[in-house]
Amino acid sequence: xxxxxxxxxxxxSTVSHVINKTRKVNPETEKAVREAIEATGYAADxxxxxxxxxxxxxxxxxxxxxxxTYFGDVVHALERTVTDRGYSLILTDTHDTPERELHALRxxxxxxxxxxxxxxxxxxxxxYAQLARRKVPLVLIDRxxxxxxxxxxxxxxxxxxxxxxxxxxxxxxxxxxxIGMVAPKAGIITTQERIAGFRLGLERNGLDPSEAAVEHGGxxxxxxxxxxxxxxxVPHPPTALVLGNNMVTVAIISELRKRGITPPRGIATVSxxxxxxxxxxxxxxxxxxxxxxxxxxxxxxxxLERIADPGLDARHVRLEPTFEVRESxxxx
Amino acid sequence: xxxxxxxxxxxxSTVSHVINKTRKVNPETEKAVREAIEATGYAADxxxxxxxxxxxxxxxxxxxxxxxTYFGDVVHALERTVTDRGYSLILTDTHDTPERELHALRxxxxxxxxxxxxxxxxxxxxxYAQLARRKVPLVLIDRxxxxxxxxxxxxxxxxxxxxxxxxxxxxxxxxxxxIGMVAPKAGIITTQERIAGFRLGLERNGLDPSEAAVEHGGxxxxxxxxxxxxxxxVPHPPTALVLGNNMVTVAIISELRKRGITPPRGIATVSxxxxxxxxxxxxxxxxxxxxxxxxxxxxxxxxLERIADPGLDARHVRLEPTFEVRESxxxx
DNA sequence: TTGTATGCGTTATCAG
DNA sequence: CTGATAACGCATACAA
Numbered sequence: 001x002x003x004x005x006x007x008x009x010x011x012x013s014t015v016s017h018v019i020n021k022t023r024k025v026n027p028e029t030e031k032a033v034r035e036a037i038e039a040t041g042y043a044a045d046x047x048x049x050x051x052x053x054x055x056x057x058x059x060x061x062x063x064x065x066x067x068x069t070y071f072g073d074v075v076h077a078l079e080r081t082v083t084d085r086g087y088s089l090i091l092t093d094t095h096d097t098p099e100r101e102l103h104a105l106r107x108x109x110x111x112x113x114x115x116x117x118x119x120x121x122x123x124x125x126x127x128y129a130q131l132a133r134r135k136v137p138l139v140l141i142d143r144x145x146x147x148x149x150x151x152x153x154x155x156x157x158x159x160x161x162x163x164x165x166x167x168x169x170x171x172x173x174x175x176x177x178x179i180g181m182v183a184p185k186a187g188i189i190t191t192q193e194r195i196a197g198f199r200l201g202l203e204r205n206g207l208d209p210s211e212a213a214v215e216h217g218g219x220x221x222x223x224x225x226x227x228x229x230x231x232x233x234v235p236h237p238p239t240a241l242v243l244g245n246n247m248v249t250v251a252i253i254s255e256l257r258k259r260g261i262t263p264p265r266g267i268a269t270v271s272x273x274x275x276x277x278x279x280x281x282x283x284x285x286x287x288x289x290x291x292x293x294x295x296x297x298x299x300x301x302x303x304l305e306r307i308a309d310p311g312l313d314a315r316h317v318r319l320e321p322t323f324e325v326r327e328s329x330x331x332x
Numbered sequence: 333x334x335x336x337x338x339x340x341x342x343x344x345s346t347v348s349h350v351i352n353k354t355r356k357v358n359p360e361t362e363k364a365v366r367e368a369i370e371a372t373g374y375a376a377d378x379x380x381x382x383x384x385x386x387x388x389x390x391x392x393x394x395x396x397x398x399x400x401t402y403f404g405d406v407v408h409a410l411e412r413t414v415t416d417r418g419y420s421l422i423l424t425d426t427h428d429t430p431e432r433e434l435h436a437l438r439x440x441x442x443x444x445x446x447x448x449x450x451x452x453x454x455x456x457x458x459x460y461a462q463l464a465r466r467k468v469p470l471v472l473i474d475r476x477x478x479x480x481x482x483x484x485x486x487x488x489x490x491x492x493x494x495x496x497x498x499x500x501x502x503x504x505x506x507x508x509x510x511i512g513m514v515a516p517k518a519g520i521i522t523t524q525e526r527i528a529g530f531r532l533g534l535e536r537n538g539l540d541p542s543e544a545a546v547e548h549g550g551x552x553x554x555x556x557x558x559x560x561x562x563x564x565x566v567p568h569p570p571t572a573l574v575l576g577n578n579m580v581t582v583a584i585i586s587e588l589r590k591r592g593i594t595p596p597r598g599i600a601t602v603s604x605x606x607x608x609x610x611x612x613x614x615x616x617x618x619x620x621x622x623x624x625x626x627x628x629x630x631x632x633x634x635x636l637e638r639i640a641d642p643g644l645d646a647r648h649v650r651l652e653p654t655f656e657v658r659e660s661x662x663x664x
Numbered sequence: 665t666t667g668t669a670t671g672c673g674t675t676a677t678c679a680g
Numbered sequence: 681c682t683g684a685t686a687a688c689g690c691a692t693a694c695a696a
Contacts, residue, residue, distance in 0.1 A: 344690080344691095348690070348691060349691090349692095352691080354691080354692085377688090380688070380690040382690090383688090383690075
């Protein structure tokens with residue numbers, strides 16, 4: 001910047017003011033400055049600027065990267081929105097464990113990000129404490145806490161009703177009466193909601209939730225396969241399965257294949273989470289599709305609004321998934 | 333920090349020295365400082381530190397996010413490696429266009445990242461110029477330039493031989509003589525190499541490359557479908573297809589489905605890039621699988637080595653993809 | 665073993 | 681309309 005000032009024969013503060021359009025400057029002076037910027041190839045130092053202004057124009061994202069398609073989609077959506085608004089994005093992986101989550105958040109905090117988008121782990125209390133102490137603008141994504149946290153914004157999708165809809169479809173349209181569920185990792189809020197939706201769907205259609213098998217998968221293919229075995233390897237196994245997220249779905253379809261089963265033949269499946277290829281490969285999956293792009297853009301929007309006005313009341317937004325009826329639930 | 337110093341009754345420089353272990357300090361003093369840090373909840377300001385030291389401990393990634401699975405995998409691998417080494421990762425999307433690429437790079441540069449991992453667009457000259465001017469440590473990923481760029485490290489996979497292997501498999505094992513290719517976006521280095529590999533494979537097996545249809549897809553589903561139409565809707569269409577990357581594969585399988593074709597019945601396919609579900613869904617794809625994790629970790633390793641020693645000679649590393657023979661190429 | 669002073673590159677306040 | 685100057689929070693050279 002001092003280079004630019006020297007070349008343009010002005011002071012550093014004038015250079016700063018033309019760059020930031022922060023006060024009136026003589027058109028001729030401005031022209032000289034712009035030319036000097038061009039000539040020297042000057043680019044402002046965001047680090048120094050941040051130190052001075054207290055704002056970094058960086059948003060931090062902390063979520064688990066384990067479920068690759070969902071992670072990739074959300075990251076993509078967030079990056080796009082954040083960039084559109086003139087911000088950059090720092091990415092950190094929570095691995096869905098409280099320790100890594102805390103570590104990720106600390107990194108974000110030390111970089112003085114202007115705000116954080118967090119998909120909280122199963123035990124996020126330490127994380128919340130850390131965040132609260134720093135009073136950093138925060139929006140929770142994907143997992144919307146049941147208890148209303150003070151001044152914490154959140155975006156997620158509806159889980160209970162959509163899963164109930166999936167169950168109802170299995171019962172009413174395809175006549176299933178023995179339905180099991182492979183739920184995602186235990187402890188996560190979305191998992192709890194999806195299980196609740198499963199039970200609700202059963203009840204509403206005259207089935208007994210206490211007799212339906214629910215097992216947790218979603219952490220690894222092996223663990224998910226074990227969950228399936230617990231559900232299927234019994235005297236009267238279910239004839240239909242609700243799969244709680246995309247990781248579970250991929251692992252279960254793979255495992256069913258090993259058993260020689262391709263839904264809907266042998267067993268019917270419905271899944272939470274869609275895939276770009278769900279319509280092209282067999283079995284063609286019947287799914288509840290999350291509006292991932294919207295999730296990302298709304299998260300950023302909420303966050304920027306809170307950065308602009310920290311006094312806002314906390315907002316929780318729930319988006320509607322879309323029911324994609326295809327073939328894995330039984331041919332129509 | 334001044335808070336900490338006051339509470340511990342020492343100077344700011346002592347606090348700095350205990351945090352960074354940068355000179356001997358009396359055990360008692362150190363204890364007092366650590367307690368003061370704990371009590372005040374102090375966390376060093378990375379922004380101020382960066383301004384002072386000239387290092388941000390941030391790595392920038394610039395690549396296209398369009399091909400979601402590949403993007404997600406690489407990002408995941410990079411994030412993990414970078415975090416392990418005590419760095420953070422800023423993510424930017426080049427959209428695979430020179431303008432956006434330049435924009436992304438400028439953002440990275442303004443944040444004074446310590447190094448950049450770039451998947452160059454088809455016309456990266458402006459980007460390279462910008463980078464060279466700033467002399468920022470750089471490693472190219474995925475697309476390894478043919479011409480040896482001075483002092484630019486690069487990691488990618490072998491493309492020519494692996495695609496030739498795919499073609500050979502089609503000819504020798506399954507007896508195809510009319511083979512077409514849906515290549516990825518034109519202009520990208522990897523695309524050129526994969527087409528070269530396609531031609532090489534044809535020649536080696538006594539087929540005439542000049543008679544084989546090669547069309548570009550990979551930018552959108554529609555454009556990829558159009559490429560397929562140009563290949564298939566002719567008097568003597570190919571009986572086998574080489575699919576140049578994962579985006580192309582998903583779009584083509586979807587389009588074939590609309591035409592009532594499920595490989596290998598009707599047409600055989602082999603693809604570059606694997607999917608986690610490629611083995612479980614029909615058609616079970618025969619693929620060349622990229623070692624994505626390794627790609628990411630090697631990129632980071634090369635970058636950190638160059639940051640440590642900018643005088644190093646440029647290194648190009650090519651990883652070997654793995655041939656996954658499944659069913660889409662014809663049942664064995 | 666510890667403290668003081670300086671400067672990193674900005675922006676913002678205050679004069680002129 | 682423009683320039684000089686201080687301060688942001690840290691790391692480090694120099695002093696004690």
